[in-house]
Amino acid sequence: MTTSTAPQPANMTDPALAHAWTVLEAVPDPEIPVVSIRELGILRDVRRAADGALEVVITPTYSGCPAMSQIAEDIGLALTTAQLTPYRVATVLAPAWTTDWITADAREKLRAYGIAPPTGNCGAAASSAAPQEKVLRFVPRALPAPSCPRCGSAHTERLAQFGSTACKALYRCLDCREPFDYFKPY
Numbered sequence: 001m002t003t004s005t006a007p008q009p010a011n012m013t014d015p016a017l018a019h020a021w022t023v024l025e026a027v028p029d030p031e032i033p034v035v036s037i038r039e040l041g042i043l044r045d046v047r048r049a050a051d052g053a054l055e056v057v058i059t060p061t062y063s064g065c066p067a068m069s070q071i072a073e074d075i076g077l078a079l080t081t082a083q084l085t086p087y088r089v090a091t092v093l094a095p096a097w098t099t100d101w102i103t104a105d106a107r108e109k110l111r112a113y114g115i116a117p118p119t120g121n122c123g124a125a126a127s128s129a130a131p132q133e134k135v136l137r138f139v140p141r142a143l144p145a146p147s148c149p150r151c152g153s154a155h156t157e158r159l160a161q162f163g164s165t166a167c168k169a170l171y172r173c174l175d176c177r178e179p180f181d182y183f184k185p186y
C-alpha cells in the first residue's frame with residue numbers, strides 16, 4: 001500500500017533524472033550568476049536517451065550571446081561531479097527562447113542585482129503569431145522604458161542599444177542618475 005496516489009511526471013520515476021534536475025537547477029548563468037539557467041529558461045529538459053545516456057536540452061538565449069559553450073561546460077561539470085554520466089547536451093533552437101521564459105523569481109533577482117528585467121507582456125503578441133514569424137523577432141519592439149532597478153523611477157533614458165553584453169541595453173535613471181543594464185525583451 002502506498003501513501004501517495006498523485007501521478008508523477010514520467011521522468012521523476014527515474015531517480016537519476018530527478019537527481020540531474022536538482023543538480024542542474026543550481027547551475028548559474030555565466031553572465032548573471034544570481035540566476036540559474038533553469039530560472040532564465042535556458043534549461044528545457046533532462047531526459048533519458050535511447051542509449052541510456054542523460055540528455056540535457058538547452059535553448060540558447062540571444063544568438064549573439066557567447067555564453068552557450070560556457071553553459072554546456074558548466075552542465076558537464078555539474079553532472080560529472082554528481083557522477084551522472086554518461087550525458088550529452090543537446091541544443092534546441094525551436095521554439096526560440098524568449099524573455100517570457102524568465103521566471104518571476106528570476107526577474108526579482110535581476111532587479112536586486114541592478115539589471116532591469118524585461119518589461120511588458122511581451123510574449124502575448126509573439127506567441128499568437130505564426131511560428132515562422134518568430135525568426136523575425138530581432139526587430140526591436142516598441143515598449144515602455146524600463147524602471148530604474150535602484151530607485152524604481154520610470155524616468156529613464158537609453159544611452160546605448162547594447163550594454164555590457166548584446167543581450168542588454170544601457171540606460172540611465174534621470175532621478176538617481178545611475179546607469180543600469182536593461183535585459184531587453186526578446
Ligand SMILES: [Zn+2]
Pocket residue numbers: 148149150151152153173174175176177178
Ligand atoms: Zn534611479
